[in-house]
Amino acid sequence: MNKRDKIIEYLTSVFPSAKCELNGETPFQFLVSVILSAQCTDKRVNMITPTLFAKYSTPQDFIRAEIKDVENIIRPCGFYHNKAKNIFLLSHTLIDRFNGVVPNTLDELMSLPGVGMKTAKVVLGFVFNKNVMAVDTHVLRVSNRLGIVDEKNPDKCSILLEKYFKNDVQKLHHRLVLFGRYICKAISPKCNECELKSICKFYREVKNVSRQS
Numbered sequence: 001m002n003k004r005d006k007i008i009e010y011l012t013s014v015f016p017s018a019k020c021e022l023n024g025e026t027p028f029q030f031l032v033s034v035i036l037s038a039q040c041t042d043k044r045v046n047m048i049t050p051t052l053f054a055k056y057s058t059p060q061d062f063i064r065a066e067i068k069d070v071e072n073i074i075r076p077c078g079f080y081h082n083k084a085k086n087i088f089l090l091s092h093t094l095i096d097r098f099n100g101v102v103p104n105t106l107d108e109l110m111s112l113p114g115v116g117m118k119t120a121k122v123v124l125g126f127v128f129n130k131n132v133m134a135v136d137t138h139v140l141r142v143s144n145r146l147g148i149v150d151e152k153n154p155d156k157c158s159i160l161l162e163k164y165f166k167n168d169v170q171k172l173h174h175r176l177v178l179f180g181r182y183i184c185k186a187i188s189p190k191c192n193e194c195e196l197k198s199i200c201k202f203y204r205e206v207k208n209v210s211r212q213s
């Protein structure tokens, strides 16, 4: 079995039902949830969005809202000034350029205020079921450690991973995130219980260093 298949098989066996944990009943609400999730946990975002979307559920609602009220609701997610500002600008742009509808192409999504490649690909994958790899801190770390890529730029890493895995990339994204969160952690990765040791560049290098010392 080649390296790619081994990674896919292992991640699928450990996280068979991995999926996006953010909530949102419409593409717009989901996009707002993704924006709120920057530097914040999905769990915390899901705690505040029911209140937020009960009051403001469409771009039209947000452009009529008092920014202070939106800030107060989203405050627990952190960076609430910036996030509220981005949601307002995003709402205006969607209405002005896209008839209030969330677009379904990478370039159009990335032209929206506050939407970078990672956010755009999370939306493309979850809402529009496109075969894309959003790269967050976990995916970036794990893919470099495994030696799939040698690339610190998340956007470039995303393109390399899409070429490497080719199919079912979106499901792999969720599995890589969970793998990075719970096993291949930033500090103290659980290498002893990881079945990818034999193909892991990071593990090989760390082991060599400890042998030499």
Ligand code: SF4
Residues within 6 Å of the ligand: 145, 146, 183, 184, 185, 189, 190, 191, 192, 194, 195, 196, 197, 200, 201, 202, 203
């Ligand atoms: S062996 Fe360790 S560093 Fe390598 S993928 Fe597994 S947990 Fe991560």
